[in-house]
Amino acid sequence: MLGGRRGVLALVAAVVGLGMIGVAVHAQQSAPQPQRAGRIAVSPGRSASAGASSPAAPYPTHPTPPKATPLGPSRPVHISIPAIDVSSRVFPLGKNPDGTLAVPQPGPRLNTVGWYKNSPTPGQLGPSILLGHVDSVQGPSVFFRLGDVHPDDKVIVRRRDHVTVVFTVNAVRDFKKAHFPSRLVYGGGDLSTPQLRLITCSDFVESIHHHIGNEVVFAHLTRVRRPHAR
Amino acid sequence: MEGHTVRKSLRTLIPLAAAAIPLALLPTAAHADSGTSYQTTLNPINGSGGSGMATVTVNGDQATVDLNYTGLATTFGGNPYPHVQHIHIGADGVCPTMGADKNGDGIVDTVEGQPSYGGIGTTLSTKGDTGPSAGTNIKVAPAGGSADYHRTFTLNSDTMNALQSGTGVIVVHGLDPSTLSKKAQNEKSNLVPSLPLAATAPALCGSLSSMPTGGVATGYGSTGGVEDLGLFAVGGGLAAGGAALFASRKRAASKAS
Numbered sequence: 001m002l003g004g005r006r007g008v009l010a011l012v013a014a015v016v017g018l019g020m021i022g023v024a025v026h027a028q029q030s031a032p033q034p035q036r037a038g039r040i041a042v043s044p045g046r047s048a049s050a051g052a053s054s055p056a057a058p059y060p061t062h063p064t065p066p067k068a069t070p071l072g073p074s075r076p077v078h079i080s081i082p083a084i085d086v087s088s089r090v091f092p093l094g095k096n097p098d099g100t101l102a103v104p105q106p107g108p109r110l111n112t113v114g115w116y117k118n119s120p121t122p123g124q125l126g127p128s129i130l131l132g133h134v135d136s137v138q139g140p141s142v143f144f145r146l147g148d149v150h151p152d153d154k155v156i157v158r159r160r161d162h163v164t165v166v167f168t169v170n171a172v173r174d175f176k177k178a179h180f181p182s183r184l185v186y187g188g189g190d191l192s193t194p195q196l197r198l199i200t201c202s203d204f205v206e207s208i209h210h211h212i213g214n215e216v217v218f219a220h221l222t223r224v225r226r227p228h229a230r
Numbered sequence: 231m232e233g234h235t236v237r238k239s240l241r242t243l244i245p246l247a248a249a250a251i252p253l254a255l256l257p258t259a260a261h262a263d264s265g266t267s268y269q270t271t272l273n274p275i276n277g278s279g280g281s282g283m284a285t286v287t288v289n290g291d292q293a294t295v296d297l298n299y300t301g302l303a304t305t306f307g308g309n310p311y312p313h314v315q316h317i318h319i320g321a322d323g324v325c326p327t328m329g330a331d332k333n334g335d336g337i338v339d340t341v342e343g344q345p346s347y348g349g350i351g352t353t354l355s356t357k358g359d360t361g362p363s364a365g366t367n368i369k370v371a372p373a374g375g376s377a378d379y380h381r382t383f384t385l386n387s388d389t390m391n392a393l394q395s396g397t398g399v400i401v402v403h404g405l406d407p408s409t410l411s412k413k414a415q416n417e418k419s420n421l422v423p424s425l426p427l428a429a430t431a432p433a434l435c436g437s438l439s440s441m442p443t444g445g446v447a448t449g450y451g452s453t454g455g456v457e458d459l460g461l462f463a464v465g466g467g468l469a470a471g472g473a474a475l476f477a478s479r480k481r482a483a484s485k486a487s
Contacts, residue, residue: 007476009472009475010472010473010475010476011472011476013469013472014468014469014470014471014472014473014476015469015472016465016469017465017466017467017469017470017471017472018465019465020464020468020469021466021469023465029453030453031453069300070281070300071281072273072274072279072280072281072301073271073273073274095440095442098444099440099442099443099444100443100444100446101442101446103446103447116442118269118270118271119269119271120271120283121271124271124281124282124283125281125282125283125298125299125300126271126283126298131448133448134448134449134453135449135452136450136452137450137452138452139453143448144453175445177444177445180445182267182444183267183287183441186267186441186442187267187269187285187287187296189285189296191282191284191296191298199446199448200448200449201446201447201448201449202449204449204451209451211448211449211451213445214446214448
């Protein structure tokens, strides 16, 4: 009798254990890996890389993208990317002492998007730099699904002056951090149009428990919505 | 048993750690770009309504400047408006606020702004001399309301030092006279007395800082590997233990019968 009860208990333990494994398997998640797509250059006949480092590589057949009038400065306060259900407040960030970009720190802003405060505000000429974590100590973070962003997706940024700027993705790239093209991403060489860069981590390597890549989404301004403009 | 698994995981970790060392060393050594880059946004002052961005990349004594802006005054006396532009050096390395308007004419003129951004270190001319003496030569200034400026030239050491110490400031000059107060409209430039104040007053200003380098640490790895290890461990233990116990009970029961 006692043995029978123990047997039932053992069976229950085994079933509960299997259930827990099932839950754990179901909870496994990994960020989508970005797929290289689109062209970085948004102005026809111009090289996207810095003029000093490489010969010009014009794209004579590249269609002229729709352009919107550049704006004056006003810092970004909110970003949404409907294609991947991102909606987040935006806060300014600086640089670390080693010259790399600072990232959102543990606390209430950890899973928000940061704007590099020495880069243009979204809508000004040149590349405005926005970044977010792919994951944090708490699990998936604000740019967890950035790898699912594709050319022609829209990125909508609201500025403090209540102007909403809409950017259209023109390229997605995955760079190894060890060979990160800083000037292409942060400077661009082509400052003639308002642009946007979205940056997060990619290429997680299990054995060293480290992301060795950065995904960069390149977008350009295509629409400006002013408050009360009908 | 436990000691054995620890030793085993150590054995697999050591070569992994060794493999990680070159990865850790690479980022500083293997940048795709050469030289040092500086950047700034060009924000309007004196109500110019313009906006832009500039980058300066220094390789040895050569500097490549890319500078774009839109929204400045387009014409001056029926001709394209010449906007002289410089890298100012030797002061605080910042752009002036309206508090710098000492004479109260509503305009921070070039001299009033000098405690903030200093004197001319380099003239961003379209051709020829790039020294301070070319600073007010409107014949080599970009003309019109917008500019797409790209030039590589030999950078003087004063400007080089200012960039390195974070005190280089790009200033683009030239306001639309009609936006000035009556008082300011009648004033002369304190740089070039033959020109009106509007011609040399600052219109865009930006403090140069070094461009970020390298990649961005935007991941912790919490979703990269196997999550909920605890759940796996406890679940696995329960399942295995329960199954083993159940099996042994069954065996004991069948032996007894």
